[in-house]
Amino acid sequence: GQSLEQPSEVTAVEGAIVQINCTYQTSGFYGLSWYQQHDGGAPTFLSYNALDGLEETGRFSSFLSRSDSYGYLLLQELQMKDSASYFCAVRAGDNYGQNFVFGPGTRLSVLP
């Protein structure tokens, strides 16, 4: 089977840096994605890592280690608007093409 683990909640203050970890168990791994979802809203794509290393997009960075089945999302210069749920997701292969499995989500609360 395929499973992902993330911390359920993270709290940080404005201007700080926070790291949200994700560990996964999959077969036929293709890559790790990160999505942001505000309460009542739809998921929004943040980043995708197919290869080991760090991908930077503005204040957000994402890291992947395929050998450790581990990744993280790094949010810098936190703003109040970053308060949301963050999901890691894997694009993995199975007996019927590719599948998309999402983690349980990490709720980030940014305090003033």
Add this chain to the structure above:
Amino acid sequence: DSGVTQTPKHLITATGQRVTLRCSPRSGDLSVYWYQQSLDQGLQFLIQYYNGEERAKGNILERFSAQQFPDLHSELNLSSLELGDSALYFCASSVSGSALRETQYFGPGTRLLVL
């Protein structure tokens, strides 16, 4: 606004009934994905279509079916509804569905309540 539209926004129905959810992908996107999000199950991938053909299947119940039409819009049919089917149903689209760096754009969702 992601460019993905879903109708209806809200749907209230009774157990045993059948409903159809509709999704129009972003202009130019060939792939459509359906997801179910509930409090206890999180975000679950249901099924993916690419240019009218089924591409991948996730945790979709046999009571559920979907299709993608020639104009690329998609419909998700839910039948013999149960209380546990109450959830937020998202549609997403992407350009091709097979590229490594594929971004999925999510629609606003349809909130289904089964009474």
